[in-house]
Amino acid sequence: MKSLLLCLLLLATAPTFGQEPSAKRISRHIEKLASDHMQGRGTGSPENAKAAAYIARNFKKLGLTPLGTDGYYQPFTAKIRRIVVPDSLRKATNVIGFLDNGAPYTIVIGAHYDHLGLGRQGSSLETQPEGKIHNGADDNASGVAGLLETARYFSGNGVKEPYNFLFMAFGAEELGLQGSRYFLNNPTLPLAKMNCMICMDMIGRYNPERGVGIGGYGTSDAWPTVFKGVESPIKFFTDRPGNGGSDNAAFYAKQIPVLFFHTGGHPDYHKPTDDPDKIDAKAEEAILRLEIKLLENATQQPKMNFTTVQ
Numbered sequence: 001m002k003s004l005l006l007c008l009l010l011l012a013t014a015p016t017f018g019q020e021p022s023a024k025r026i027s028r029h030i031e032k033l034a035s036d037h038m039q040g041r042g043t044g045s046p047e048n049a050k051a052a053a054y055i056a057r058n059f060k061k062l063g064l065t066p067l068g069t070d071g072y073y074q075p076f077t078a079k080i081r082r083i084v085v086p087d088s089l090r091k092a093t094n095v096i097g098f099l100d101n102g103a104p105y106t107i108v109i110g111a112h113y114d115h116l117g118l119g120r121q122g123s124s125l126e127t128q129p130e131g132k133i134h135n136g137a138d139d140n141a142s143g144v145a146g147l148l149e150t151a152r153y154f155s156g157n158g159v160k161e162p163y164n165f166l167f168m169a170f171g172a173e174e175l176g177l178q179g180s181r182y183f184l185n186n187p188t189l190p191l192a193k194m195n196c197m198i199c200m201d202m203i204g205r206y207n208p209e210r211g212v213g214i215g216g217y218g219t220s221d222a223w224p225t226v227f228k229g230v231e232s233p234i235k236f237f238t239d240r241p242g243n244g245g246s247d248n249a250a251f252y253a254k255q256i257p258v259l260f261f262h263t264g265g266h267p268d269y270h271k272p273t274d275d276p277d278k279i280d281a282k283a284e285e286a287i288l289r290l291e292i293k294l295l296e297n298a299t300q301q302p303k304m305n306f307t308t309v310q
C-alpha cells in the first residue's frame, strides 16, 4: 500500500521533472512527421490530416485545452494558386491548444506542419518534382517538434506564468501562409489579448558558422529587455524585420510583436532530400532552451507594445 502511495505521489509530481527539451524526443517527432509514410504532408492529402491528428494527440497528452472550432481543429479551405491543378481547393486545418494560466494576455507559439507532398502543389525546387516525396524534415517537422517540446515544457513545469500560451500548428503555409491568415481573420482568441507571437520554421539545420537567426527584434521596444543577459551554448543573432519568412508575417501584419527562429537555407530546401537524417537534433534542443529562456523573460515583462520596422 505504502509503495502504491509513493508511486501515485511520484506520478503526481512527475510533470515538474524532465520537461526540458530533449534531442531524443525532437528526433522522434521529426522521424514520425517526415517519414515516407507521411508522403510529404501535402495540403488536402490524408497524410496531412494524419500529421494534424498526431499534433492534436500530443496536445491532448499535454493537457492543453482545445481552442479550435472543432476540438483542437480549426478547419478551412485552402487554395492552390501557384500552379493550375484540377483540384485547387483543398481541405486544411490549423491545430490549436491553449495553456490557460488565468492571465489577461497570451503568448502565441506557432509552427506550420504542412509541406509540399508529392511535388504537385507548386514551389518545389526539384527539376522534376512530380511524384517524389518531399519529406520536409527541416521544413517544417523541425518547427513542429519545437512547438511540441515548448508546449511540453510550459505545461509540465509546474509554474503558473503571468501569461497564457496558445500553441498553434498551421496548415497550408506552403500555399502562402493560408492557415495563419485564416486564423487571424477568424481568431478563436481575441487579437487584442495577444502579447506576442513566436514562430519556428526550419530550426533543424544548425550551421555553427551562421548561427540561428532570430527575426522580429525590431517589432517591439520590449525585445532588447527580453534578450538582455541571455546566453546560449549555440551561436545566435537577431534581425529587426518580422514581416517575412513564415507565419509570423501574418501576425506582424496585425501589429502583433513577433520573433522568428530559423537556422537558414541549405541545398535541400524545398527538395525531396530534406530528410530526417540531416537534422541536428542536439543543436535544436539548445535552440529550444534558448527560446524558452527568452519566453520566460517575456513573461516577466508587462504587455509589449508593437513597433513597425522600416
Ligand SMILES: [Zn+2]
Residues within 6 Å of the ligand: 112, 139, 140, 173, 201, 202, 246
Ligand atoms: Zn516552412
